[in-house]
Amino acid sequence: MTDVTDMLRGAQVRATSMVDRLAELVTCESPPGAVDGLSACADLLDTWGSTAMGRPAQRVTVDGLPHLLWPAAQQQVLLLGHFDTVWPAGTIQQWPFSVRGTLATGPGVCDMKAGIVQMLTALTLLPDTSRVGLLLTCDEESGSPGSRALIEQQAARSGAVLVGEPSTEAGELKVARKGGSAYRLTVRGRAAHAGVEPHRGVNAGVEAAHQVLAVQRFAAGETTVTPTVLTAGTMSNVVPESAVLSIDVRAWTREELHRVDDLVRALRPHLAGSRLSVGGGINRYPLLEEVSAPLLRLAQDAAARLGLPPVRGAYASGASDANFTGALGVPTLDGLGGVGGLPHARGEWVDVSRMPERTALLAAMVGQLLTAGLPTPASAPST
Missing domain, CATH: 3.40.630.10 (Zn peptidases)
Known part of the structure; x- marks a missing residue:
């Protein structure tokens, strides 16, 4: 036709x-x-x-x-x-x-x-x-x-x-x-008995909560930075040894995606003894x-x-x-x-x-x- x-x-x-x-x-x-x-x-x-x-x-x-x-x-x-x-x-x-x-x-x-x-x-x-x-x-x-x-x-x-x-x-x-970015922030802490000696642990769940609040502050104007999936711990009586936080970023410009990328990679732990590692990055411009x-x-x-x-x-x-x-x-x-x-x-x-x-x-x-x-x-x- x-x-x-x-x-x-x-x-x-x-x-x-x-x-x-x-x-x-x-x-x-x-x-x-x-x-x-x-x-x-x-x-x-x-x-x-x-x-x-x-x-x-x-x-x-x-x-x-x-x-x-x-x-x-x-x-x-x-x-x-x-x-x-x-x-x-x-x-x-x-x-x-x-x-x-x-x-x-x-x-x-x-x-x-x-x-x-x-x-x-x-x-x-x-x-x-x-x-x-x-x-x-x-x-x-x-x-x-x-x-x-x-x-x-x-x-x-x-x-x-x-x-x-x-x-x-x-x-x-x-x-x-x-455009969009996707990150996987892994937190490493130290396990301990939650009832007997929680002070000996480093709570990865608490550290992840600090990071949730931190990454939300990276949003600006129409650029969104959204904590999404959050997992931590293995047992209800164990101080979480590890946690994982997924972060979704959306922006109208390349410059904004790179600004947030720099901030995510510069994240530092709040709790003594905890460690952070960042995976992922800018996915689509x-x-x-x-x-x-x-x-x-x-x-x-x-x-x-x-x-x-x-x-x-x-x-x-x-x-x-x-x-x-x-x-x-x-x-x-x-x-x-x-x-x-x-x-x-x-x-x-x-x-x-x-x-x-x-x-x-x-x-x-x-x-x-x-x-x-x-x-x-x-x-x-x-x-």
């Missing part, structure tokens, strides 16, 4: 099958790090994706986890997504996929299985996918430790990257994202608006040609794999997946009535990139 009205009609004709596929994909659970579940989901997507692309996938296994790649010899566009979710195995039994009215719910329906269904359907609307690459990874929710190199490799050989993460609830695309701006203009033009409501851009506090591709300077636009909300929450949802229009929008954008490339610079996009 070359005419955008044909693309919209084609997407509308596929509306029911998209919901059916979404149900099947959500029901195929894919928890973080669960090799069996992720492999089963990869098998399903391999079949769908290879049919849509007209060529077989390369299964790239890293640390035992299966990522799916359909590279193009002369890759002008890369479609990027992930099929892992945050939900543990068995969640689907407690919370099955369902549709009420136009809203579908279920584990991973919004983040980001609806986006995958839309991407695969958009590919079927294109007359030629030979210059389109597709990468579906399975460790994004864990920070993309195994897939990052693959993502960056494929982005570097592409003219543009379109990411199928969900849009905002209002349907806005994501033109900027905060921010996705900047100037990297997304040309593609947002393209999306706005495509929406107008399709007769859809105007498309706007929004800033997102959360990070995604778009941060990696944008940091390379490759034009990147995120939020092209399902229109939904409450990702990572038990009530996450997606509006299935908007899947056809978003599918057609993505197909029209890819078609435009293949035939005419990026639009010339213009005024700043509306956000």
Whole structure:
């Protein structure tokens, strides 16, 4: 299909099958790090994706986890997504996929299985996918430790990257994202009998509590520094010998990420005899608006040609794999997946009535990139 009205009609004709596929994909659970579940989901997507692309996938296994790649010899566009979710195995039994009215719910329906269904359907609307690459990874929710190199490799050989993460609830695309850091602060103390001679111990739990209060003070403006998981001790009658504190950092600039990084690495113990060690660091630099701006203009033009409501851009506090591709300077636009909300929450949802229009929008954008490339610079996009 070359005419955008044909693309919209084609997407509308596929509306029911998209919901059916979404149900099947959500029901195929894919928890973080669960090799069996992720492999089963990869098998399903391999079949769908290879049919849509007209060529077989390369299964790239890293640390035992299966990522799916359909590279193009002369890759002008890369479609990027992930099929892992945050939900543990068995969640689907407690919370099955369902549709009420136009809203579908279920584990991973919004983040980001609806986006995958839309991407695969958009590919079927294109007359030629030979210059389109597709990468579906399975460790994004864990920070993309195994897939990052693959993502960056494929982005570097592409003219543009379109990411199928969900849009905002209002349907806005994501033109900027905060960068993020993750730290694991380990505290070493000294064990002792909590009832007989606690004074002989060095309480790692108390030291960790001091560090929780310390790291919270590193936040400034819109930079967040959040203590998250905290564990300490082994028995209720033993002074904790060790403790571990996880720290989540989000910021809009590289400079802020480095400021907090310096502060975390400069932490010192409060209790005599305790010791600290810091693991982790800066994980993703921010996705900047100037990297997304040309593609947002393209999306706005495509929406107008399709007769859809105007498309706007929004800033997102959360990070995604778009941060990696944008940091390379490759034009990147995120939020092209399902229109939904409450990702990572038990009530996450997606509006299935908007899947056809978003599918057609993505197909029209890819078609435009293949035939005419990026639009010339213009005024700043509306956000």
